[in-house]
Amino acid sequence: MKPIRHMLFGAAVAVVTGLTGLTAIAATPPNMLVIANRIDDITTLDPAQSFEFAGGDVSHNIYNKLVNFDPANLDAGYGPDLAESWTVSKDGRTITFKMRPGVKFASGNPVTAKDAEYSLRRAVILKKTPSFILTQFGFTPENVKDTIVATDDMTLRITTDKRYATSFVLNSMTATIGGIVDSKVVKAHAVNGDMGNEWLRTHTAGSGPYVLGSWKPNESITLVANPNYYGGAPAMKKVVVRHIQESSTQRLLLERGDIDVARNLNPEDIAGIRGKPGLAVDSELRGRIMYIAFNQKNKILANPKVQEALKYLIDYKGMQDSFLKGQYVIHQSFLPATFLGAISDNPYSLNIEKAKKLLAEAGYAKGFSVGIIVREAQERLEMAQSIQNTFAKAGITVKLTVGTGKQILGIYRARKHDIYLGAWGPDYPDPNTNASTFAWNGDNSDAAGLTGVLAWRNSWDNPKITKETEAAMIEGDRAKRAKMYEATQREFQKVAPFAIMFQKIEQTGRSDKVKHLSLGGAITAVSYWPVTK
């Protein structure tokens, strides 16, 4: 047995060799973009199935769609992508797309209307979670043979079951599920009639600016530039997204130059890097809306004067400027800013005197008791407490019920709450996604069970607004359609039992060398191809 000195010596050698001179100060190569993000929600890369944020980010850079947004000008709305142009039939039911000539998939196969036909039919037939984005236009596995048809290699014709606004159909095509796959490659990998669903889970077959390099769940995803991309090879030859759970870890990596972009920094870390040399902070509006809703089954809350009073009893500005600072911005209409038809009117602010007067007129001069249900999440709890305080100033006693997401959702969907406080995110980049849930209510009976519709969950039945929503859904003229949503939202702000409060801001830390990174705003996903550094 060797004496103690020898053991200590061995240990010291191990430590010293580990610590001295082994590291080189890292800087990411100039043609490589390294991003820290939470990517543990990705379960599949198949565009017909993927419905999570991180998956949408990947898909957006790998698959082209028939029409898509320009990351440099998101406000312009959709424009040509794989489809160079399109025409709409007189009855508004048939859209005929002309394909862009000379475009190739990463495999080298030409992109044809047959691929588009296969991709869209496939998404309908596979019936995965996001399939409703297409099937809401009346496509079914049985009728796609007639409704989604490539009449020749360069022409695709789709026919909906009735008239819809063209912008509604085309906006929906920009969702992840509208991604066009290389039908030759996918068919070659189909097993047991799965249309390549299993293979596309971990492989990609697109024509976009990038192809999949590797995907290690919960670790990293690597994209490699596609030399065949019709828009020209992107400047970043490689994009690596690393799964880094912790905000402080992301910040350290960013400060050391080991990553170029940190996407999940908390407000403290954002404040910490602000103003540091070489770093910059971006703020971008996202699609998530924070709101409270008053259940119309509660007699007191069904009183319009009470509703109006409550909308004046929320300290929007106080919350925005304190605990929500930089995370949320005041927004009081149901369409997120940057959506077609979005408005920026914010008519309500904290006004206790006015609220008291309205309550007195309604016969509740002394206030009343009411419950608020909320999910156990920090920002939501803080909002609920702020509202509890301001309601109390008009004599309204609030009982807070805090639970897990599933518990609270259960109560909400069963219409057993008084007031619900929570968030809503759009499912696809068309105003109808939020209009059809906040404003539309086709059948208010309990038996109807429209649990996905927020108006139904709050038992709010306004036939006029429901009709307006349906009309806007089929209006063919884009500008006219936008005007219709604007009018509906102004009406909604006055009469609906919803106090829409905030829209989400995503703050990103980045190296100031990174330019032209668009996270996609409220309507789409991140775009890596315009990035330079």
Added chain:
Amino acid sequence: MAGIAEIRPKEGRRKSPFRAALEKAAKTIVTVVVTMLGLLFITFFIGRVMPVDPVLSIVGERASKEVYEAAYKALGLDQPLIVQFFLYIRDVVQGNFGISLRTGFPVADDIRRVFPATMELATLGTIFGVLLGVPLGVLAAVKRGTWIDQIARVIALIGYSMPVFWLGLIGLLLFYGILGWVGGPGRLDIFFQDEVPQVTGMILIDSLLDGNLEVFRNALTHIILPASLLGYYSLAYISRMTRSFMLEQLNSEYIITARVKGLSERAVIWQHAFGNIKVQLITVIALSYAGLLEGSVLTEIIFAWPGIGSYITTSLLSADMNAVMGGTVVVGLVFVLLNILAELLYQFFDPRAK
């Protein structure tokens, strides 16, 4: 067994060593199987009463009823619980832990990916813990009551009481953020990723096998900090245990005898006292190693280390029971195997155990 043989001596031809070994092996196998079955049984049923809906975590809140039900059936959740359990056991025996709902990969593949990462970290951590903890414990016992003993105690107490989360972040901030001595979170710098072919999944070993010293050095700079951190925790435990084992020996009469006989202090401490605590130490080290092999969730999160601890935890939170059960089985198996290994080592070090 020996008792029975004595009562019925007529049958008692003396057991051949071969047969004894066979019996012992059979006994071990039975223990392993029963332990694993119990483990599976408990995790399976706890998993099924958890208030999280695994179907919802696959299809999402917005899925239609049709989509939901298709997934429900595909998971076999429409079968009675006991049938589900037996189907699961049947698959496990064939080495099939099912598909992870969260990653979409076979659980076996996931574990093959995450476990080597943990193993690498835990092994290095344990080596640190043993190399530093054992001498520290011996020293503290020999110099009992002196300032050396006090310092050893403080070092160990800090190791016990500091939250790993805090210590890890401070370590990162200091050695990576400010001094830049070590690599950052993750197992390798981005540029070295996928450079060496995966053989064992442990990058330090794979890079050596490939003869790629650059990757080896880079991996070392990344692992050194989290491994030291885990090593510190196991050092705290090992040094305290070593000290108390040593004190027990040093107070024994045979030590006094040895000293009276004029043996050198070094021989007394290392040959006599230390020689006698080796078996106990093996148990302590094996337990500490097994503990690290479960994966240290917080360390893994801070250092973005894709190990089994965070794999099981995140799977649990999203009701991915296939992954949780697969992970639990592997961790359980490791515990059992380490126990067997420790037992074999006893025999090597302690003739009485034969």
